[in-house]
Amino acid sequence: MQKSSVHIRLAATTLRGNAAAAAAQRNDAAPMALERVLRTLRLLADDPDGLTLSQLKEQLGAPKTSVHSLLQGLTAAGYVQRHDSLYRLGVQSFVLGAALVAARSLAVIATPYLREACAQSGETVLLAVIDRPAGRLTYTQILESHKPVRYTVPVGTTRPLFASSAGRVLLAFQDDAWCREYLKTADLRALTDRTVTDRRELMKIIELIRASGHAATIGEVTPDVAGFAAPVFEPDGQVNAAVIIAAPIERGRAAAQRLASIVIQSATQLSQALGCREARTPTLPMNGKR
CATH class of the missing domain: 1.10.10.10 (Winged helix-like DNA-binding domain superfamily/Winged helix DNA-binding domain)
Structure with a gap:
């Protein structure tokens, strides 16, 4: 037992x-x-x-x-x-997939890429979105440089599309007919003595941006500021936003090639994070100027 x-x-x-x-x-x-x-x-x-x-x-x-x-x-x-x-x-x-994308706003997804661009460049980094009815862009997110002399602007500030680096990038990647209609009817009032206001010249600039995939402006919106921008592509190929690096004009001039390279990388990575697998990587001009 x-x-x-x-x-x-x-x-x-x-x-x-x-x-x-x-x-x-x-x-x-x-x-x-x-x-x-x-x-x-x-x-x-x-x-x-x-x-x-x-x-x-x-x-x-x-x-x-x-x-x-x-x-x-x-x-x-x-x-x-x-x-x-x-x-x-x-x-x-x-x-x-649509539910996951809707659950995460552009700002949330963009933050780490903007932060990295700010750290690499040492300059202020911004995210801008297009307002088509107004023909303007709005700065929706800003990470300021820690340098004593830096570009600073409040969130919610707007700019005309034709004058700024981000505005021109946004124009370049809209529907061609919409872009031409905008340039035909917009009030191209100069913001500084360097602002390009000639419609034919602007169309040439837009074509160059389409080819290279990025834009730079030196003192065209604010006299002492240089801006570098690249497009953010969505999964369907649309462009509704752009990443910008803005710097005091002399620093911007001196580091144009490097700042353009950083903003291109940031916008490309953000495009991929949003699900755009075919976002083409823009190319830099050899001298870093436009």
Whole structure:
């Protein structure tokens, strides 16, 4: 009888051990399964034409049966759709993506990139958004330089599009007809004695910005300020915002190439963070001037 009790206790201990091991295995498997789901969706997002089961199996490094089961579940939930042998993102993936983007404002996403640009440049960094009906831009976010002499302006300040580096960048990447209509009808009143107000000359400047992807102004909005700007591309290719580095004019002139390079990098990284995978990297002129 005593021997049987020992066997029972041993059996119970073994069962508890097996149950604990199984639970631990399930706990380990859960993060792996979630990671595989996210990797699958990312792979399909990177290849909108679709991928086959075999291609997904190779890229995930997982058994074919496991990948097939995963795809069946995602397809049933609407996150993946199948057409013949190809798997693509489904409607629910786009719904989720839109909800995630809506939950994070441009300012929240932009902050680390603006902060990095401010640290690298040592100058004031701004984010501007276009106001099409008014034909102006508005500074929505500003990180000021820590230098005693620096560019400073309140959040909410507006500028005409034709005169500033950011305004010209925003103009350059709007619909061509809209841009031409703006230049045709806008009040091109000079802000300083350096402001370009000739409509044909401005159109030439806009074309150069389209080609190079960035803009610079020296004393055209404020007499003692230089500005460098680059466009922020959204997932659909639209440009509604621009990143700007603004500096006292002499520092801006002396570091034009470096400041232009930093603002380009910042705007490109922000575009990618917003989900624009084809944001083209602008090129710098060899002498750093426009």
